[in-house]
Amino acid sequence: MPQKDYVRATRPKAPAKGQARGSRAKAPAASNKPWLLIALTLLTLSVFVYGLWFLKQQPVSSSQPAAAPVKAPAKDELPPKPQSEPYQYIKELENREITVEVPEQQRSVPAVLQCGSFRQQGQAEQMKAQIAFAGITADVRRTEGSNGVWFRVVVGPYESRRAATADMNRLRQMGINTCQVRNWT
Template sequence: MTKDYAKKRKTARKSNKRSPRQNSSSRKPLSPILVFVGGVLITLFAVFLWVLVKKPEIIKEVIPVKEQAEKVETKESTAAESTETESSEPKFTYHETLTNKEIKVDSTRVTTTDSNKTYIMQCGAFRKQDDAESMKVEMAFIGFQANVEEKDGWYRVRLGPYNSKRAAESDRHKLQDNNYQDCRIW
């Protein structure tokens, strides 16, 4: 019986022309980044365990801080409970601190302003008077009264005079909102 079995097996091997099976459970190799991160985590855990075993005083320094914080919280809660029994209103409020705050300002310091100084804003300079006049009309529609002055063959569209630079800047910002970007203050 064993001879018959051996013959069948030999003939079965010869007749089997299939290729060997691929193992479906074969895995892709792990990425190097994953291996590196895993190694770092394992190292950190090992260092933590080593610190616990070899240097317990470091851990004791950290743990009492938490215990002290808990003790302070319990002391504060007992103190708060005792003050609540004495009076229902808190003794310190942010609003009272601000309203009772006094600020001293040196009033002897005087800011010097030159009231004689005036500012002029120029928004355009043209070779043709018609171009300058059309810009003046466009500014009139916005609400500004411009002047056209001629000097050396140039027709300049100007606004002003302004007593302060702040007033001139304010008008310049209004003009910028209406696409007059090239106005300059002198």
């Protein structure tokens, strides 16, 4: 299919007056009478100037007398200080002791991070090496259960779950997303 140049394509010329009956008529051109625009502008300007002159001729009326003397503002004085304090709670609060019982904060349960549980020890060692690249020391623990032998990759113990969560987030940034915080038992 040949390419068509739409940029250089010309529009078909409009038919001359009276040639085509169904063609559109030309829109009327801009006004050829600049004197009409000048007359409207002068009329608007003269009405505006007359309005300003009319407002200037009106007398100014005010509700206050024109020659009112200006009084100096009165000095704002404070009332005299009372001889005795009308409230007693101020003296009671000064002499009162309040005892507050603060319970000793419970230490959180030690926590560990379990990052994986594998059937083969080689896979557990690979996970331990990945954690070591993050700068955290991990251990591989062998556990025997009712469904066989498992090798668990464990980091910790930590004093609190908050410390364990901080290392878990650090490991997630390194791409190890399998760690979970568990209570240490």
